[in-house]
Amino acid sequence: MTKVLVIESSARQQGSVSRQLSQQFIANWQSAHPADAIHVRDLAVDQVPHLDANLLGGWMTPAEQQSDAERVALALSNQLTDELLAADVLVLAAPMYNFAIPSTLKAWFDHVLRACVTFKYTESGPQGLLSGKRAVVLTARGGIYAGGAQDHQEPYLRQVLAFIGIHDVSFIHAEGLNLSPEAYEQGLNQALAQLTTVA
Ligand SMILES: Cc1cc2nc3c(=O)[nH]c(=O)nc-3n(C[C@H](O)[C@H](O)[C@H](O)COP(=O)(O)O)c2cc1C
Numbered sequence: 001m002t003k004v005l006v007i008e009s010s011a012r013q014q015g016s017v018s019r020q021l022s023q024q025f026i027a028n029w030q031s032a033h034p035a036d037a038i039h040v041r042d043l044a045v046d047q048v049p050h051l052d053a054n055l056l057g058g059w060m061t062p063a064e065q066q067s068d069a070e071r072v073a074l075a076l077s078n079q080l081t082d083e084l085l086a087a088d089v090l091v092l093a094a095p096m097y098n099f100a101i102p103s104t105l106k107a108w109f110d111h112v113l114r115a116c117v118t119f120k121y122t123e124s125g126p127q128g129l130l131s132g133k134r135a136v137v138l139t140a141r142g143g144i145y146a147g148g149a150q151d152h153q154e155p156y157l158r159q160v161l162a163f164i165g166i167h168d169v170s171f172i173h174a175e176g177l178n179l180s181p182e183a184y185e186q187g188l189n190q191a192l193a194q195l196t197t198v199a
């Protein structure tokens with residue numbers, strides 16, 4: 001049984017294109033693989049905290065010496081990381097906000113890029129510790145950026161995913177959504193059509 005982890009990061013529940021794509025991905029996946037487990041973590045509903053001194057302290061302090069606050073901070077961070085470790089397929093649904101990914105999704109990465117758990121440093125450089133996983137990234141953008149120098153989403157996400165060992169990454173961009181009603185339809189329909197190639 002394959003385990004799929006879906007990370008939602010649109011701040012809106014209604015009218016969200018990235019959510020529409022992820023919902024269609026889930027429907028496609030369930031239809032093709034009915035026995036698989038799909039876990040959805042919605043970062044707009046359950047926002048994860050920014051890194052703070054308690055979490056960094058918890059990461060670096062032996063368990064028996066941790067403060068209560070460090071243990072609490074570590075518990076959520078461990079849960080997020082365990083969800084990623086358990087997944088075979090990671091689906092990131094990501095709007096473009098101010099040329100980048102939502103800060104909620106960045107905060108999630110700050111938890112799961114964990115030294116000695118999802119990556120480690122070696123004499124020859126950093127090494128990702130996740131193996132055998134693939135990722136699908138579903139973006140929604142008001143303008144058009146794919147392949148251009150102003151696309152700060154895809155290169156960043158490829159880098160952080162590769163850093164933890166996820167190299168098999170597919171991107172589907174719904175673009176031009178805010179340009180005109182026609183562009184919206186075109187951007188959405190192209191992305192929906194591409195979904196059949198990844199699920
Ligand atoms: C706060 C905010 C910032 C945005 N910044 C950008 C941007 O930099 N570039 C862009 O093309 N679209 C931008 N947009 C438009 C969104 O990417 C677009 O509406 C997208 O559909 C949002 O994803 P969603 O439909 O899943 O909510 C922004 C929207 C919001 C709400």
